[in-house]
Amino acid sequence: MGGGGGKDGGGGMAAQAGRLGVVASVAFNLAALAFYLRRRYFGGDDAAAARKKAEAEVPPSSGKPPVTKDSIINLDHGDPMMYEAFWRGGAGERATIVIPGWQTMSYFSDVGSLCWFLEPGLEREVRRLHRLVGNAVADGYHVLVGTGSTQLFQAALYALSPPGPSAPMNVVSPAPYYSSYPAVTDFLKSGLYRWAGDAKMFDGDTYVELVCSPSNPDGGIREAVLKSGDGVAVHDLAYYWPQYTPITSAAAHDIMLFTVSKCTGHAGTRLGWALVKDRAVAQKMSKFIELNTIGVSKDSQLRAAKILKAITDGYDRAAGAAAAGDDDDDSSGRLFHFARRKMVSRWAKLRAAVAASGIFTLPDELPGHCTFANETVSAYPPFAWLRCGKEGVDDLEGYLRERKIISRGGGKFGADGRVVRISMLDTDEAFAIFVDRLAAMN
Amino acid sequence: MGGGGGKDGGGGMAAQAGRLGVVASVAFNLAALAFYLRRRYFGGDDAAAARKKAEAEVPPSSGKPPVTKDSIINLDHGDPMMYEAFWRGGAGERATIVIPGWQTMSYFSDVGSLCWFLEPGLEREVRRLHRLVGNAVADGYHVLVGTGSTQLFQAALYALSPPGPSAPMNVVSPAPYYSSYPAVTDFLKSGLYRWAGDAKMFDGDTYVELVCSPSNPDGGIREAVLKSGDGVAVHDLAYYWPQYTPITSAAAHDIMLFTVSKCTGHAGTRLGWALVKDRAVAQKMSKFIELNTIGVSKDSQLRAAKILKAITDGYDRAAGAAAAGDDDDDSSGRLFHFARRKMVSRWAKLRAAVAASGIFTLPDELPGHCTFANETVSAYPPFAWLRCGKEGVDDLEGYLRERKIISRGGGKFGADGRVVRISMLDTDEAFAIFVDRLAAMN
Numbered sequence: 001m002g003g004g005g006g007k008d009g010g011g012g013m014a015a016q017a018g019r020l021g022v023v024a025s026v027a028f029n030l031a032a033l034a035f036y037l038r039r040r041y042f043g044g045d046d047a048a049a050a051r052k053k054a055e056a057e058v059p060p061s062s063g064k065p066p067v068t069k070d071s072i073i074n075l076d077h078g079d080p081m082m083y084e085a086f087w088r089g090g091a092g093e094r095a096t097i098v099i100p101g102w103q104t105m106s107y108f109s110d111v112g113s114l115c116w117f118l119e120p121g122l123e124r125e126v127r128r129l130h131r132l133v134g135n136a137v138a139d140g141y142h143v144l145v146g147t148g149s150t151q152l153f154q155a156a157l158y159a160l161s162p163p164g165p166s167a168p169m170n171v172v173s174p175a176p177y178y179s180s181y182p183a184v185t186d187f188l189k190s191g192l193y194r195w196a197g198d199a200k201m202f203d204g205d206t207y208v209e210l211v212c213s214p215s216n217p218d219g220g221i222r223e224a225v226l227k228s229g230d231g232v233a234v235h236d237l238a239y240y241w242p243q244y245t246p247i248t249s250a251a252a253h254d255i256m257l258f259t260v261s262k263c264t265g266h267a268g269t270r271l272g273w274a275l276v277k278d279r280a281v282a283q284k285m286s287k288f289i290e291l292n293t294i295g296v297s298k299d300s301q302l303r304a305a306k307i308l309k310a311i312t313d314g315y316d317r318a319a320g321a322a323a324a325g326d327d328d329d330d331s332s333g334r335l336f337h338f339a340r341r342k343m344v345s346r347w348a349k350l351r352a353a354v355a356a357s358g359i360f361t362l363p364d365e366l367p368g369h370c371t372f373a374n375e376t377v378s379a380y381p382p383f384a385w386l387r388c389g390k391e392g393v394d395d396l397e398g399y400l401r402e403r404k405i406i407s408r409g410g411g412k413f414g415a416d417g418r419v420v421r422i423s424m425l426d427t428d429e430a431f432a433i434f435v436d437r438l439a440a441m442n
Numbered sequence: 443m444g445g446g447g448g449k450d451g452g453g454g455m456a457a458q459a460g461r462l463g464v465v466a467s468v469a470f471n472l473a474a475l476a477f478y479l480r481r482r483y484f485g486g487d488d489a490a491a492a493r494k495k496a497e498a499e500v501p502p503s504s505g506k507p508p509v510t511k512d513s514i515i516n517l518d519h520g521d522p523m524m525y526e527a528f529w530r531g532g533a534g535e536r537a538t539i540v541i542p543g544w545q546t547m548s549y550f551s552d553v554g555s556l557c558w559f560l561e562p563g564l565e566r567e568v569r570r571l572h573r574l575v576g577n578a579v580a581d582g583y584h585v586l587v588g589t590g591s592t593q594l595f596q597a598a599l600y601a602l603s604p605p606g607p608s609a610p611m612n613v614v615s616p617a618p619y620y621s622s623y624p625a626v627t628d629f630l631k632s633g634l635y636r637w638a639g640d641a642k643m644f645d646g647d648t649y650v651e652l653v654c655s656p657s658n659p660d661g662g663i664r665e666a667v668l669k670s671g672d673g674v675a676v677h678d679l680a681y682y683w684p685q686y687t688p689i690t691s692a693a694a695h696d697i698m699l700f701t702v703s704k705c706t707g708h709a710g711t712r713l714g715w716a717l718v719k720d721r722a723v724a725q726k727m728s729k730f731i732e733l734n735t736i737g738v739s740k741d742s743q744l745r746a747a748k749i750l751k752a753i754t755d756g757y758d759r760a761a762g763a764a765a766a767g768d769d770d771d772d773s774s775g776r777l778f779h780f781a782r783r784k785m786v787s788r789w790a791k792l793r794a795a796v797a798a799s800g801i802f803t804l805p806d807e808l809p810g811h812c813t814f815a816n817e818t819v820s821a822y823p824p825f826a827w828l829r830c831g832k833e834g835v836d837d838l839e840g841y842l843r844e845r846k847i848i849s850r851g852g853g854k855f856g857a858d859g860r861v862v863r864i865s866m867l868d869t870d871e872a873f874a875i876f877v878d879r880l881a882a883m884n
Contacts, residue, residue: 064550077549084544092543099745101537101752102529104710107521107703108506147589147712147735154734158630180733187733188600191631261549268546268740270589291622291629292596292734293589298710300739303541310543 067430074406075423075434078216078382082346082425083265086338094333095310097303104298114279115286117295118145125308126258126273130250132312133336134371135240137252141275142282145296146289149238149259149272153210154184154292156234156255156274159284160208161192170196173210174225175414176217176385178236179421181210198414199225211253212236214245217413217421218363219381221245238262238272243339245379246368254278262382264307264335265425271296271304311335336372343380346424346431350384353439359390360438384422396420403437509872516848517865517876520658520824524788524867525707528780536775537752539745546740556721557728559737560587567750568700568715572692574754575778576813577682579694583717584724587738588731591680591701591714595652596626596734598676598697598716601726602650603634612638615652616667617856618659618827620678621863623652640856641667653695654678656687659855659863660805661823663687680704680714685781687821688810696720704824706749706777707867713738713746753777778814785822788866788873792826795881801832802880822866829861838862845879 064081067073087095109119123143130138146152161169171185175198185195196202199209211233213222224233235253239245241263259272276282289295314333332338347365354360366379386407388396395417397409407420424431506523509515529537551561565585572580588594603611613627617640627637638644641651653675655664666675677695681687683705701714718724731737756775774780789807796802808821828849830838837859839851852861866873 064548064553079549081548084547087542087544087547095543096540098538098540100529101534101749102526105526105529105707106506106523107519107709109710111506111516147739151735184733187730188630189633191633265547267549268551268737270735270737270739288629291626293593293712295710295712297589297712297739297742299741299745303741307543 067427067433069433070404071430071433072404072406073426073430073434073437075426075430076406076408078262078267078423078425080261080265080267080382080425081427082342082431083335083339084427086335087265089332091310091314091333091335094313095307097306099299099302104302107295109295109298109301114142114282115144117286117289117298118143119298119301119305122273122301122305122308125305125312128312129308130275132315133242133247134250135242135247136237136256136258136275137250138275141256141277142279144274144276144282144285144289145301146272146274147293147296147300148261148270149236149257149274150180150184151289151292151296152257152272152274152285153181153234153236155285155288156257156281157185157190157193157208158288159281160232160234162206168192168194170194170202170204170207171210172196172199172202172207172226173212174199174222176215176410176419177210177414178212178216179408179412202226205230207231209233210236212238214239214379214381217383217408218385219245219366219379219383220363221366221379239382241339242336242370242372243343243380244382245366246370246377247372248368249371255281260304260307262425264311265339266304266307269300269303269307271300340373340377340380343382343424347380349431349435350424350438353435354386356439357441359388359393359442361387361389380424382423382425384424385419386422387419389418394418403441405434405437509869509875511875512846513872513875514846514848515868515872515876515879517868517872518848518850520704520709520865520867522703522707522709522824522867523869523872524784525777525781526869528777529707531774533752533756533775533777536755537749539748541741541744546744549737551737551740551743556584556724557586559728559731559740560585561740561743561747564715564743564747564750567747567754570754571750572717574757575684575689576692577684577689578679578698578700578717579692580717583698583719584721586716586718586724586727586731587743588714588716589735589738589742590703590712591678591699591716592622592626593731593734593738594699594714594716594727595623595676595678597727597730598699598723599627599632599635599650600730601723602674602676604648610634610636612636612644612646612649613652614638614641614644614649614668615654616641616664618657618852618861619652619856620654620658621850621854644668647672649673651675652678654680656681656821656823659825659850660827661687661808661821661825662805663808663821681824683781684778684812684814685785685822686824687808688812688819689814690810691813697723702746702749704867706753707781708746708749711742711745711749713742782815782819782822785824785866789822791873791877792866792880795877796828798881799883801830801835801884803829803831824865824867826864826866827861828864831860836860845883847876847879 109117122145126143127138130136144152146155157171168191171193173181182195185193196207205228207226209224209226209231211222211224214220215222216239233253234255235251236257237251238257238259239262240251254277256275257272260269261267274285276285314335318334351362354362363385367376370377393399397407397420400407400420407422410416410419413421506521551559564587568585569580572578586594588597599613610633613635615623624637627635638649647670649668651666651668651673653664653666656662657664658681675695677693677698679693679698680701681704682693696719698717699714702711703709716727718727756777760776793804796804805827809818812819835841839849839862842849842862849862849864852858855863
């Protein structure tokens, strides 16, 4: 219009009209511009939204303090801090959760369902993730949620123990077994079940066998060793994920336990799930969780659902990009690719350090065809089962402690003192200092 | 500038320059306007921020389905849905929490502390809330966190039971006692402790007495009835909050249990805390939670901290406004005022319905001076302990069930069948239908 005002070479009515129009137009445009600038630079909706978000974020606890060259390095627990870098990236943004003050106040998630405290959104994402990874059959199974898989393990013991005044059920697992199994089984001196030790030494007929595969502590692939009598097996599949081991088939056992701690790295969320075939067993396991903690935190369930969704969505996006021919190897949104790369490089460093030292040995690498990666890959367990051959070192845990490395001694796993379990999932900094110190021992 | 272009009456260089300037200016302004409009209406930062927030919110589960005039009304559990209206208001906005994907991944909150899985921010807000309300002494006490107070109750039994192979510790509580105490004490047939029934009937020397005050189910104020021998008391103060009972003094017992469920209404968050005097007992209680669930969900802890902060901040703001002379009775930010108003009106409706019916009785109102409200107020318990005097009604729970009201029968509390416990904390809709039905019974 201003241009039109210029066209007739000035003067006359048209030009006047043009100029008036220009005045009006410019005035309006300047007002709009000023309004836009105020909003943009002096705090409009978006600045306010950012402020609100900042207020709503709660400063997290320090967790473990950062390490230095001279620190004691604590690799006793499998604290999965290795994963933080992934969740600080683009995927983490998509896993952010907002919980309004009024949400999930009820005890109940779905009054009608067998597991009345299970958030339907979490069940959906659990089934979706298993479909993606192919590590377990979820169709035809009941999904239960627990405060970590530790609670679900106790729920399974409760559900599988005979009612009435019979002798306690024997709980066994082939040595080396997860060090928590005996402690958690016996700490309340239950009359329903009792720890009965190494499954390979057991010859009774009534028992629950705990099958941890891949095995904590040694990473081995396990099957139930006891098949006799009225025995039942509980399969702890916390580590049956593609970053740790080839996914050779979809597991389909009666009771299978999983946890976000070792799948996504969110140990602090205390969230596990079970896939249970038998309805009556699933009901008794739910009953245990009702009596023990009246259900499971809904905040944790909503967050876990968001996290699992971010993982599966990441692979869907990558598949979409590949289909569109846009096939770069960007793994920023692919959790299992990120974690496997970390495990490969950490195990290479550890084996190099062990070779440099000369006094240690590790289990051999176990290769297999992974249906998820669709290639033959090695296992890279979340724990190193480290043995020392040095003369006079009968207490390897103590030997390492003197060298400021905290590990968990073989005795706690039903093994000897010349072997320890060491977490492979801590921060890059802690792991680097650990391998340096190990390489220098001889 | 367009105006300037007009000043010289058209023609000449000035006018030309003016017109060119106008063209440039208008072009620039239009571009800015277009840019602003695109951002404003076709998704700029603020629209994107809103979208992100929407994506980050997870649709909550239905909880319990809404009720209709003919519904079965379930008042068996103390599902605290009454509080949702408060958290949907202004205070709720301030209690919203955002948890980024990378936050609180570690098992550990504070490696050095006695309760290594307790978020320091939660401990801070717990102590701050007790200072505000004055219902318990927190200074000089260890703060422990649990997956609801139910887990802390079991932790206390574990911590107080003698080690070694002695007979199980006797667990008692004066009838009527909370129906979960016997079930939770005995469900694992622990060799450490066993339910021994009504404290008033107990005459041994070694025991743990559970003191629930105000009492679930009957709202009475309780003190330990057993003082003899080596007995220890655990004080369950879940209901010792000003909306339910006058705060007559700051409790200072050896072990005191609290939960957000009945304080703020967030039952689904499964978050409780304990104030414990003795360090060794606090350590053993922490050990129980470590063995049972390897700590407590950090997401729940961060959320609970945010919620408790919103409550205390609300009272600080109100105090500030009052000091500034701006003294309206707006309780939109004051949780205990909101909840007390609800309880007062619900109890008035219930007593009117009981009077209209003529076949029921309720405990008498217990007035007292509340140091928090700084006035004499009545108790308005979270449960109604409803007794029926009608000829032939020996199973009141069954009698009410036939009338589509689910309650919890006296037998489960160590009382007779002519009395039931009814939750006073459900939705307004469910409560209204309940009192209407009750008034019509005769």
